[in-house]
Amino acid sequence: MTQPASFHRARSAEAKQVREAAILEAARTLGRERGIRDVTLTDIAAQVGMHKSALLRYFETRERIFLELTAQGWREWSAALRALLQARDAADSAAVADAFAATLAARPVFCDLLAQAPLNLERNVSLEAVRDFKLVTLHEVALIGAEVDRLLGLDEQQALDLISTATGMAGALWQMASPGPRIRELYVTDPRLGHAVVEVEPRLRRILTAFLAGTTA
């Protein structure tokens, strides 16, 4: 008995989704282990057990894979942050700063991707991929903005400034805090370089606390 064509299409679409999810998970694992910068398309193909040419049928470039992970990261971080904010009826600016800093610092791969996206990831993919990515981030920015407006009365520009400071500094501080073992050793052993050692969460919390205190004053 032959299956109807629609059954085959559904089976095939499902298999494609499973394969895409496996590729993204492999890229995420490697990115967590060694940093996004040092993960090649060949590494991802080896990790997922596919030939590189087969992998390219699912994602056009290495950057397309990581841009998709960045979009997933925005959705997942935004949901976690908004869950924290929605649990409150009213919040002072320090509590909001704390929620931003804690949820970002808990997501090192996302912090790495936040810095990589405008420098590298958006530059080796199709225009359509950039458009889709931007629409995801702007949608999440609007959802987060609505929560900080409800809690602190921030207008649209203030909310945009807050979210771009939080995500921009999370990316920048994570890169400074993760220079690799060789340079980190240098920082901690040379007493003149003490200020080169960066801790992401406390610094991000202080910066956002000051920003919000100044914005809501």
Next chain:
Amino acid sequence: MTQPASFHRARSAEAKQVREAAILEAARTLGRERGIRDVTLTDIAAQVGMHKSALLRYFETRERIFLELTAQGWREWSAALRALLQARDAADSAAVADAFAATLAARPVFCDLLAQAPLNLERNVSLEAVRDFKLVTLHEVALIGAEVDRLLGLDEQQALDLISTATGMAGALWQMASPGPRIRELYVTDPRLGHAVVEVEPRLRRILTAFLAGTTA
């Protein structure tokens, strides 16, 4: 009549300095034209009229050239910023924020380098080069910190937070504001992507003004 050996050494050291300066200037010119990311060692060698193998006798890697430009950028920006701050007997936090935002936004190549340094430049050079670079930046950070302490009474940690926010966001915002002509066209023509268009100076000024108002409150 033969010249003494010391004369030849001095001539040779001077010629080396002239050649190094020409290489750095060529890299800066290309970086300004097309962005640091898209400038290769081969491009720099062609611009300065040297063979690539000859250029490698002056700088070990492409990243070493741009890290040296970043160090020069720190010295030059710090001097310009401190000149503005030193001209004041007392300053409100908005005037200090304005001085940081204006001097950074006026230096697009430095903003580009600020984002590239921790992601890419510090990772393909010798440990000694990273140490020298960090000592330059920490020295300038201390000089700037002394000025903001004098004007606003910031302690060492507050000054570090201010300077890392200013330089971190200058780098991040510049990258967002400079996605290349193809993507910029997409942002300005698709009305759903209006918030993806970033202007560095006004946003940086607002963020630093709020940060300083909250810090000095």
